[in-house]
Amino acid sequence: MTFSIARAAMLGLSLVLFAPAGFAQESAVPFDMSGERPAGDRTPEAGGNEPVVTTMPEKKAPPADAAVRRYIIPAASLLLGGEVDSQSFPIYLTKAQASVATAIHLGYSNAVVVAPESSNLTVVVNDVSVGSVPIQSPEGTKDIRFDLPAGLLRPGVNRVTIAVAQRHRTDCTIRSTYDLWTAVDPARTYLAVPRETDGRLLTADDIAAIGVGPEGRTRFTMVVPEMGQPAAASALMRLGQGLALMAKMPNQTFDVVETLPKTAGPGDLTVLVGTADDLSPLLPDLPATARSSAISTFVDTPSADRKVFVVSGPDWPSIEAAVEGIVSPVDRPPGVNREALSVRQRNASEMPLVTGEALLTFASLGVRTSEFGGRRFRAGFDIGIPSDFYAGAYGEATLLLDAAYSAEVLPGSHVDVYVNGSIASTVPITSRNGGIFRHLPIRVTMRHLRPGPNRIDLEAVLMTRADTVCAPGATALAEPRFALFDSSEFRLPRFARIAQLPNLAALSGTGFPYNGQADPAALYLDRLDGDTLSAAATFLGKLAVSSGRAIRVRPETSALAISGRDAILVGTISQLPPLVLGQAHIAAESASAWGAPASGGSQQGATQEAFAEWQSRVRGGSWRGQISALESWLQATFDISFSSLSLLPGAETPVAPDEKARFLVAQGDNPEETATWTVLTAPSGAALKAGMDDLAQDVRWQQLDGYASLAGEDAGALDTRAAARTRFVTTQPWSFANLRLIAANWLSSNILAYAAIFCVLSILLGIATSGLLRRFGRSS
CATH class of the missing domain: 1.20.5 (Single alpha-helices involved in coiled-coils or other helix-helix interfaces)
Structure with a gap:
């Protein structure tokens, strides 16, 4: 017996020592956990099309390589949630970049409850799938590289889509679908372009290819050695709008400085503006023709590591002529209506501007026929609404649904429609034997629509008996339960069209009231320094992209000289005249109190808390408390407030920013009530620039509403004040x-x-x- 054991041991040892290397590697892992094994541990077969995958537990950027990165995601973060989700992004490439880009890189992490054996992430470029991998990175960010087929990318706009299909490991409930997410890291998601042939920007047309940085932002650094000259302000504001219209990225900001920055990263463009005498010390290679005529071209920097865009001439009138030559090709002439909002503002699909009665198919809106085997299906599209939309109190749109559901779907399931994140309609599923919807009308209230871009989502919540049992492997079943057909339609009725002012939602959505005027709007800047000019240029750049045209402005040195014109006033609150503050409904005491050291702030806060507590005590047992309770009941039950029960509108409450607010946008009428004044203000110049940079992010910009919106130091939602008294402005012929x-x-x-x-x-x-x-x- 002892001899047999010894011989068996020697035999096992010899197998280990003399076995092939591949046999030893496979023996190290006794079995594969159905995709649980990290993809980085698998070696692709020779000649295969599998992507190269590496796992990096710590969330930091990979080391620098020999390629220039063209980042794809125009946002600081991207979270794909639910069982199915996707996002599309446009990326503009020059001819040289499109011809040499070789691969697309992507970094992602996911929730630990995502089942890798039945979940996958897919990347599609220009409607061609370039790769799909299991979602299996719950412990850190995983970097993937997909090689691109030759000729797939093209000069101009390219469409990149990142899609996920996710299933829960163990849970089959509807609630569990909200725990599924995949986070894509914008700093690790990019196109790789060889550095030696990166196709750097060479002409003005290439400015559209500036792209975004690792945080999803686009920044224009405007170097103006003589920014204090009044003649420079008009040229800068006009040029900034032209650059914004060329790039059309959602998160664009402008920095106005006096000296040339040493470096510029991805998504940054340095623009030098000034006379030839002013720019010669900064650029030794400035073309000699700049001393005799206007120029706008790219020039090498002294370090020769990059090119900068130069707008120069012998004097400022010639510079203004050069600026006009840049802006004119991308500007929309007055009186020319547009049929769609910017396709690069939110995603890569068309966003039709609906100005009246319309019938739009899902296919034309970018929603394709889909079959779904999970529990919660979601799909959506974007439409644009004009600035004079006036149908929020009574109007209803209709969604004509073409869909089907299988016999296993139980009664109690339902189809919901959301408008800008708010539920607008619900249709229950009552049949037990499956069914097909053919143009099923779903009435959708239009109260949640707003001027500018609007998001409409359709969500199907599906319950089955198999999900109630939730047998092992049930979450991975792929048998379709629900189908949505692209023949579905969205019908908008004819709606009232008359504009209302003040209305910051119309300002952010379509640039109203400055987008359609023939005469230049007055622009008042309290001082011509870098912070104020940067805030004004960023604001006007956002207006230009929202309105689809460059807004003509005329700088004014005095706010009191604006008279009866539409105006934009930018400055610190202490420098704005009391008349302007009063017309914009800003409390006069804010000029000295906002941003001042809070010597008695704690005592004042304690006093306010005590007052609020006593007020609640007194109201609790008095007739005022009963009226307050009645108002709450009417609001919750019938959506009726006391403000709608008044014959005459009340006055606007003056806005008094507290110590948490750092930036304020307010809108009001001029004293004659014939024009609109928009005020951008903050306690200091630095806060003014930082606040406008924050507001320029698309997520924040679309939150502007009412007659005043305040932004705090945190990243929370804007504090908006609804307008109680509005002025109607005719925009359409009388009928x-x-x-x-x-x-x-x-x-x-x-x-x-x-x-x-x-x-x-x-x-x-x-x-x-x-x-x-x-x-x-x-x-x-």
Whole structure:
């Protein structure tokens, strides 16, 4: 027996020592956990198409390589959630970049509950799938490289789509689908372009290829040695809008400085503006023609590590002519209507601008036919709404749904429609034997629509008996339960069109009221320094992209000289005249109190808390408390507030920014109520620039609303103040049909006025009927 054991041991040892290397490697891992094994541990077969995968537990950028990175995601973060989700991004490439880009890199991590054996991440470029991998990176960020086929990329706009299909490891409930997520790191997601042939920007047309940085931002650094000259402000504001229209990226900011920065990273463009005498010390290679005529071209920097864009000439009038030559090709002439909002502002698909009655198919909106075997399906599209949209109180759109669901879907399932994140309609599924919807009408309230881009999502929540049992492997079943067809349609009725002011939502959505005016708007800057010029250039750049055209402005040295024109006023709050603060509904005491050292701030806060506590005590048992409770009940039950029960609108409450606010945008009328003034202000110049840079991010910009919006130091939502009193502005020719729709929406918003008019008309009808009966009726 001892001899047999010894011989067996020697045999096992010899197998280990003399076995092939591949046999030893496979023996180290006794079995594969159905995809749980990290992809970085698998060696692709020779000649295969598998992507190269590396795992990096720590979330830091990979080491520098010999390629220039063209970042793809125009946002600071990207989270793909639910069982199915995707995002598309446009990336503009020059001819040289498109011809030499070889690979696309992507870094991602995911929730630990995502099952890798039934979940995958797919990258699609220009409608061609370049690769798909299992989602299996719960412990750190994983970097993947997909090689691109030759000729796939093209000069101009390219569409990159990142899509995920995710399933839960063990849970089959609807609630569990909200725990599924995959986070894509924008700093690790990029196109690799060889450094020696990176196709650097060479002409003005190449400015569209500036792209974004690792945090999803685009920055223009405008070097102006003589920024204090009044003549420079007009040229800078016009040039900034032209550059913004060329790039059309969602998170664009401008920095106005006096000296040339030493370096510029991805998504940065350095622009030098000034006369030839001013720029010669900064650029030894400045073309000699700049001393005799206007130029706009790329020039090498003294270090020769990059090129900068130069706009120069012998004097400022010639520089303004050069700026006009840059802006004119990308500007939209006055009176020319546009049919779509910017396709590069949010995603890579068209966003139609709906100006009236319209019928749009899902196929035209970028929603494709899909089959789904999970529990919660979601798909959506974007549409644009004009600035004079006036149908939020009564209007309803209709979604004509073409879909199907299998027999295993139980009653209690439902289809929901969301408008800008708010639920607008719900349709229950009641059949037990499956069914097909053919143009099923789903009425969608339009109260959540706003001027500019709007997001409409359709979500199907599907419950089955198999999910109730949740047997092992049930989460990975791929049998389709639900299908959405691209023949579905979204129908918008004819809606009232009349603009309202103040309205910061229309300002951020379409640039109203500055987007359609023929005369230049007044631009008041409290000082011509870097912070103020940067904030103004960033704001006007955002307006240009929102309105689809460059806004003409005329700088003014005095706020009191604006008179009856539309105006934009930028400056610290202490430097703005009291008249401007009053017209913009900003409390006068804020000029000295906002940003001042809070010597008695804690005592003031304690006093306010004590006052609020006593107010709640007193109201709790008094008639005021009962009225407050009644108002809350009416709001929750019938969506009726006391403000809608008043015949005359109340006055706007003056805005008094607290110590948490650092930036304020307010809008109001001029003293004659014939023009609109928009005020951008902050306690200091540094806060003014930082606040505008933060507001320029697309997520924050789309939150502007009401007559005032305040931004705090944190990244929370803007504090918006709804306008109580608005001024109507005619934007369309007078017609009975439009007047009828305007009256319908106004009466729906003013219930008490509607009731009073109804009572008066009823009384008049009664009097008229009584008179007719007395005159023509029988006496008996």
